[in-house]
Amino acid sequence: MxxxxxxxxxxxxxxxxxxxxxxxxxxxxxxxxxxxxxxxxxxxxxxxxxxxxxxxxxxLPVSATATQAPITLAIALPKGSGFDDVVRQTTELGVSTIQPVISDRTLHQPNPKKLERWQRIALEATEQSERLLLPKILPPLPWRDYLQQTTEGQRWICVARGDAPHLLAAAQVGDPLVPAAIAIGPEGGWTAAEVEAAIAAEFQPVSLGPYILRAVTAPLAALTLVSAARALNYSLANSKDI
The missing domain is CATH 2.40.240.20 (Hypothetical PUA domain-like; domain 1)
Known part of the structure; x- marks a missing residue:
């Protein structure tokens, strides 16, 4: 880099x-x-x-993936050092922005020095995966403060239980050229009040499937699903123009 x-x-x-x-x-x-x-x-x-x-x-020529719309992950901070792995692996998978959030069930307040560490991890992962774009790692925000300032056109909040549609289905009907935000909860999931606040901020509740995923696994699954759906939609749209 x-x-x-x-x-x-x-x-x-x-x-x-x-x-x-x-x-x-x-x-x-x-x-x-x-x-x-x-x-x-x-x-x-x-x-x-x-x-x-x-x-x-x-x-060198720029690949088509570098020009696709950005994806933001708003992730409730997990316990321990699990967020280090989340930053590294989601960077490898193509995330554009990572917004750590402090939820009602966040167990520990983040150390201010962690932000520099996460940014360094993202830089190393960007170099390792030969990504063209270095993702932004933003300072942690309280969940409701984040909801007030998000601007992405497509917004999903992942919930563990209920009858919410699958994230893959929601992403497949979305526009791959519109920026997206995916919110992932902490251990124990979002509170009902947090989900209601997200819905009021135009987030659509979605499911990641029938299984309960760990807080450090869910961001990887969500990003993979949305990235795959967008890549397919982008490819299909371009093939129609040929």
């Missing part, structure tokens, strides 16, 4: 830490190549040169 100001014309200026990683950890040398990403949607094929802090670059 590189900063945009490191790119000058067709050259990439490498920081000391990047040089260490490329030359010492990966054991690359002059003439060898790697993919450089800026986290904002650009990628380049970079070739190391005889000058240690420089690499020659050529732009």
């Amino acid at each position: 590189v900063e945009p100001n490191q790119v000058v014309a067709n050259q990439l200026r490498l920081s000391s830490s990047q040089q260490h990683y490329l030359y010492r950890v990966l054991r690359l040398g002059a003439g060898q190549q790697f993919v450089a990403l800026d986290g904002l949607g650009q990628q380049w094929l970079a070739t190391l040169t005889a000058v240690p802090d420089q690499a020659a670059i050529a732009p």
